[in-house]
Amino acid sequence: MPTALRLEPVTPATIDAALALRVRPDQEGLVSPVVKSLAEAYAHGDTAWPRLIFDGDRMVGFVMAFFDVRFHPDRPDDRPRSGLWRLLIDADHQRGGYGSFAVGQVCAEIRRRGGSRVTVTYVPGPHGPAAFYARLGFRPTGEMSSDEVVAELELT
Numbered sequence: 001m002p003t004a005l006r007l008e009p010v011t012p013a014t015i016d017a018a019l020a021l022r023v024r025p026d027q028e029g030l031v032s033p034v035v036k037s038l039a040e041a042y043a044h045g046d047t048a049w050p051r052l053i054f055d056g057d058r059m060v061g062f063v064m065a066f067f068d069v070r071f072h073p074d075r076p077d078d079r080p081r082s083g084l085w086r087l088l089i090d091a092d093h094q095r096g097g098y099g100s101f102a103v104g105q106v107c108a109e110i111r112r113r114g115g116s117r118v119t120v121t122y123v124p125g126p127h128g129p130a131a132f133y134a135r136l137g138f139r140p141t142g143e144m145s146s147d148e149v150v151a152e153l154e155l156t
Contacts, residue, residue, distance in 0.1 A: 005101045007051035007063065010038065017059050018052055024091045030123045034062050037086045048085065049109065053102050060093040062086065063102040065109060082110045083119030083152075087129075103136055107155055116155050121148035 023031050041048035053061035064086040089098050122129050138151040
């Protein structure tokens with residue numbers, strides 16, 4: 001059971017442990033590895049918000065949010081969105097409430113920045129996270145982003 005959950009930035013002291021985080025083998029095609037997420041965070045600068053998930057002193061996962069991004073920059077009517085870009089809970093720590101905690105923290109950060117809606121994309125399929133996001137209140141919008149479902153949660 002979680003004891004002292006928190007999000008922390010990635011630092012030189014935590015980078016190796018962050019890169020060692022892994023999902024279950026059946027989830028590998030559904031979640032990008034941390035190394036790709038950190039490369040994207042570097043390339044996207046202030047748009048990305050990468051954080052490590054800790055339970056006490058134990059690192060249990062990785063989450064990355066994005067802020068005010070247009071999904072389709074070539075469409076002027078596409079509104080900026082903020083949301084959950086990546087969520088990876090280490091295989092040994094899944095089903096402990098860490099994913100729900102991390103999503104809640106991303107929602108709180110978006111709300112703190114003035115947002116009222118959280119967007120997530122995910123790969124559909126039998127091992128995908130559709131049910132997890134639905135339990136948290138996310139609803140598919142009917143849109144697809146590449147081959148991923150777009151879902152949103154209204155913050156109240």
